[in-house]
Amino acid sequence: MRKPVLAGLLAAATLVPAWATPPLPEWRESDGYLIGVVVQYQGQTYRALQSHTAQKGANWNPASTPALWQLHHGPVQRCAPWQAGYSYALGDQIRFEGDYYRARQAHTAHKGTEWQPPRVPALWQPIQQCEPVTPVPGNTDTINGIQVPPDPGAAGRKTLAGIDADNDGVRDDVQRFLAQEVGQHPARFKYAMEMARITQLEILSASGNDREKARALFNKGTLPSKCFSDTFSNSIEDYEWLLKYWKKIDALHSNTPERMAAYRKGDELIGGMMFHFPIRYQCD
Structure with a gap:
């Protein structure tokens, strides 16, 4: 339900030798964290369970918020x-x-x-990524090297929730679309999947008329949206591609009358609200 603005050029990352392990970032208040990001806090290593912004004054540090952070044991595998x-x-x-x-x-x-x-x-x-990918159970297809559930067809449009055979929070038809559209770029696919999970939650929760929940979901979605946009350049070609992409993914999320109604209801719930955007954010 959000249309991220095409981000500016990526800042140049500090390169380190391939044999050197970059230090893990320290957790900081007011920073934004994408799901899966690993940080240090008080000498311990934590992995983010949800995308979120550590709101100033909320005391959402990793040790105090088990809903947001999980203590990580063992080595951190990353490139x-x-x-x-x-x-x-x-x-x-x-x-x-x-x-x-x-x-x-x-x-x-x-x-x-x-x-x-x-x-x-x-x-x-x-x-696809450094860490091993968990295989999808049951029959699968492979699109751009990514294992995805089979096409749900008409059965996937019978209910608001659709079919999510691998229980990853993303409808199977949406997951297949993302693998096709951005699967050749692992980072884009990762961020697109996170946005799709949040959009699915927005659609499923819209009937509850809970404006605060809608606000929380929107805030949660700003991080993967920014990270997704950061994988593109400022070129006209990328800008035009993104415009077409947003139209296609919006149409897919709302591809039945029931979903369209929920999609619009979700937009209505956040109308006129104020939102928190992280000053800094980590895209893993």
């Missing part, structure tokens, strides 16, 4: 940024401009060779 000039071993996993890759062969990314992962498919294989 280091790709770095020119470093040597990579077979199987090394890295991230580059929001995408993830695994080394197909050992090599040194000599400076000046422009061996960035997207340019040298002989050296780097695109992967």
Whole structure:
């Protein structure tokens, strides 16, 4: 129910050697956190269970809010940024401009060779993410390398909730659409799925006429929306693509009269409200 504004150019990230583990960020009040983000707090490691903004004065620190944060035990698996000039071993996993890759062969990314992962498919294989993906139970299809539930067809339009065979909070037809549209870009797919989960909750809860719940869901959705937009440039091509994308995803979310009514009701509930937007936010 939100149309994120196309974000500005990505700030240049500080690169570290592939063998060095970047320090985990410390939790900070007023920051925004996307689901899955890992932080340090009072010497402990926590993973965000929900996308949220740590509202100033609310005392939503990880130790005090088990609904928002889970104590994380064991190593944090994540990719280091790709770095020119470093040597990579077979199987090394890295991230580059929001995408993830695994080394197909050992090599040194000599400076000046422009061996960035997207340019040298002989050296780097695109992967969905560093952490292992949980397989979808039952019959599945594969779209852009992503396992998705089968097409629900007409059965998926019989109820407001539709069919969610893998219980990930996203209707199967929406999940398949996202895999097709943005599945080649792992970060975009991740953020698009989080937005879809929140939109589904907005649709399902609209009949309750709970304006505060509607406000909370809208606030929660600002983070994945910003992160999704940050994966695009300021080019005219990206802007035009996004306009078409928002029209298609809106139409899919509201593809039955019942869903359309709930979709509009959700927009009505948040009309005239004030919202909290994080000054800083972490996109994992």
